[in-house]
Amino acid sequence: MGVPPDDDTGHALPPPPPGSPTDPQTADDEPHSAIKAVRQAGQAVVGGGRWAVVRARQFTHSSGAGESGLSRLLELHAFNTAGDAAVAISLAGTVFFTAPTGEATGQVALFLVLTMLPFAVVAPLIGPFLDRFQRGRRWAIGTTLAVRAFCCWVLAGAVADQSALFFVAALGCLVSSKAYGITRASAVPRLLPDQLTLVKANSRISLTGTGAVAISAPIALGAATIGAEWSLRYAFVLFVVGTVLAILLPAKVDSSEGEEKIDLTSANGTQGVLAPRGVVNALRCNAGLRLVTGFLTIFMAFVLREPPEAMGWGGNATILMGLVIGAAGAGNTVGVLLGNMLKSRAPEAIVVVVLILDTTVLVTASLLLSWVTAMVLGLSAGLCQSLGKLSLDALIQRDVPERVRTSMFARSETLIQLSWVIGGLIGIGLFTIEASVKVGLLAVAALVLAWLAFVITALRNAAPPPHG
Structure with missing residues (x-):
């Protein structure tokens, strides 16, 4: 037995009470308690991850999606959007926020023009190309992901000096991302289960992408704090997995049995089946909506770096940008939920109403500019x-x-993506000529108002005369 400790007077000190820090038994238990806490935390994380995977799998495989192969497309789309989010975070950290606005404007404008103009030239060719080579859809989708994987690996090595190779690789990422949207849209009808409509299937695809971005963005941000090259390598891994999933899509994606071409012109139907007028009008409305989105994405990315005094924002600019982007994401999710609730009730009216609403809000925001608007x-x-x-x-x-229907999806998605690019180019042009925020918003509002007038006029002219 050990000798009990004593105090300065020579008297023996009483033993420490059980559970106190100086109790030998407690001291021995502390490492075990820490290990136990870490183990429990690890088990909680693994359990939460397993629960999330099970729930995600239930979501992607429900309503016959597992049997039809749509679930594989949903999983593929999740990796695609997660990778795109990682690339966007990486490029934002290297291009938009590394230099003062006055020094970066010319470089960023050049970067965006170089990346968007080639797609504006290539986009009209993608739909007809898919019509001609319908049997290679899996490989077409896989190629758009594989190209981005390669470009991300190149970007990770070139991000430090931002040489010409950096811009070429960024161009490859953007064009491949837009091309993916077109090729994926053409594959959806081939994988549609009997229990789902196209609206519900595309709503599920959109929600899957939103969830993937919510999970991937924090991981990409964490990697970007170490260095932009690490978030790009993370994106590389995501795109490689997506490429494999694309190749493993069901073989019926490549089938063109019973398919014909669609003609979006109103001249004649000699090149294919003539598209219905209601669909053409809805496509025009969507072109206007995507032009607004493309413009706001690029123009406001510049503006929100250093918010003008007219916006009344006195806080951190990055926080304001996060609020605006978060509001756009919330709007997209609400739109998907509303679309599911409304189902197919008067879609020809809804598509015109939302174009009117978008234009009205754009005009209002330009006249009453603030961080709230x-x-x-x-x-x-x-x-x-x-x-x-x-x-x-x-x-x-x-x-x-x-x-x-498959041809219609490829052609319509091509036009929609092209409209986004045109809107982005307008945003670049207005910012590089140093137009104020109000002038820029008003200019685009005037353009969209003119387009809305054209859409409504065409709709009225196409309407059958009243019976009298």
Whole structure:
């Protein structure tokens, strides 16, 4: 037995009470308690992850999606959007926020022009290309992901000096991302289960993408704090997995049995089946909506770096940008939910109403500019774009014959993506000439108002005369 300790007077000290820090038994238990806490935390994380995977799998495989192969497309889309989010975070950290606005404007404008103009030239060719080579859809989708994986690996090595190779790789990422949207849209009708409509299937795809971004963005941000090259390598891994999933899509994605081409012109139907007027009108509305979204994405990215005094924001600029982007994401999610609730009720009217709403909010925000109206504008853009696209899907399923539906999706998605690029180019042009925020918003509002007038006029002219 050990000798009990004593105090300065030579008297023996009483033993420490059980459970006190100086109790030998407690001291021995402390490492075990820490290990136990870590183990419990690890088990909680693993359990939460397993629960999330099970719930996600239930979501992607429900309503016959597992049997039809749509679930594989949903999983593929999750990796695609997660990778795109990681690339966007990486490029934002290297291009938009590394230099003062005056020094970065010319470089960023050049970067955006170089990345968008080639797609504006290539986009009209993608739809006809898919019509000609319909048997390679899996490989076409996989190629858009594989190209981005390669470009991300190149970007990770070139991000430090931002050489010409950096811009070429960024161009490859953007063009491949837009091309993916077109090729994926053409594959959806081939994988549609009997229990789901096109609207519900595309709503599920949109929600899957939103969830993937919510999970991936924090991981990409954490990697970007170490260095932009690490978030790009993370994106590389995501795109590689997506490429494998694309190749493993069901073989019927490549089948063109019973398919014909669609003609979006109103001249004649000699090149294919003529698209219904209601679908063409909905496509025009969506073109206007995507032009607004493309413009706001680029123009407001510049503006919100250093918010003008007219916006009345006195806090951190990054926080304001996060609020506006968050509002746009929330609007997109609400639009998907509303689209599911409304189902197929008067989609030809909804698509016009959302274009009117988007234009109205754009005009209001330009006249009453503030950080609050900027958030409302983001919310409106996300909501209207989502509802407009779902209404277009409903019209395609209702009015377009099944034999040309795949071709219709490829052509319509091409036009929608091109409209986004044109809107982005307008945003670049207005910012580089140093137009004020109000002038820029008013200019685009005037353009969209003119487009709305054209859409309504064409709609009235196409309407049958009243019976008298």
